Amino acid sequence: MILVIGATGVVGRHVTAQLLEAGEDVRALVRDREAALSPQVKVVQGDLGDRESLAAALSGVEKVFLLTTGGPETPLHDANLATTAADAGVKHIVKLSIIGAEYGFSDLVSTWHLAGERTLRQVAARPGGPAWTFLRPGEFMSNVRLWANQIKTQGKVFWASTEPAVAVVDPRDVAAMAVTVLTTPGHEGKTYRFGGPEALTVAERVGKIAAALGRDIELVEVPIPALLGAVKKAGRQPLVVETTLGNLGREEFRIQAKKVLPVFAEVVGRPPHTFDEWLAAHLDIFR
CATH class of the missing domain: 3.40.50.720 (NAD(P)-binding Rossmann-like Domain)
Incomplete structure (x- = not known):
């Protein structure tokens, strides 16, 4: 059991x-x-x-x-x-x-x-x-779910710490x-x-969502505190999101977060899914 x-x-x-x-x-x-x-x-x-x-x-x-x-x-x-x-x-x-x-x-x-x-x-x-x-x-690929309502209602993504590339999983x-x-x-x-098979910035992830939807999405960078109300409304712990985004401002964290590692394939015996594959399975949440 x-x-x-x-x-x-x-x-x-x-x-x-x-x-x-x-x-x-x-x-x-x-x-x-x-x-x-x-x-x-x-x-x-x-x-x-x-x-x-x-x-x-x-x-x-x-x-x-x-x-x-x-x-x-x-x-x-x-x-x-x-x-x-x-x-x-x-x-x-x-x-x-x-x-x-x-x-x-x-x-x-x-x-x-x-x-x-x-x-x-x-x-x-x-x-x-x-x-x-x-x-x-x-970081999980599914964290982009937090952008779904913004994309559907405004055609925009408001997010912080957008520059670092992360090997999302x-x-x-x-x-x-x-x-x-x-x-x-x-x-x-x-x-x-x-982690995942490729390191992607927020802009690259937004670009992939836009291409899959066939329409433009504007990325607007905002300070971390400006996001916390929406994060709480979405059922996430604001303190956790604040900490995670704050970490991406630290060089030592950025270095580790973008690493593409062989560990998953070695343990599981297959390659990890790409962001494109995750998106194809969940595109309806952004429509």
């Missing part, structure tokens, strides 16, 4: 679907029992802040995919999961971390994930503790990494920093 935490999110939905395709027995921890998931997924209600509900969700589970929200509660939630999983006899936890954890960056989000990683390492060191694997992707590929690590041997105690 594999427990998926974060099963209703952008990556988690792909993880559950791909695990089912692989013939795995899947359980999902959700806050809302009415969450729209495949009927093949065994749904349990609970919260990472509630160890009692975690204990129930982890009963009989061998492996866990851990996706926390990336907010300030991340270290506590990761600690709750790790310690409860150890008590339940879980064998392996795969944590979705972040690029900044790979390079030891000191921004808020990287620090939160690093604290969670350290807890998993510490718990794994106990006799019989669960093994860990950390996945450290870069398809959430389907993040899930494929997780599923490979969960279902094949030899990944315990390893970290995987990976």
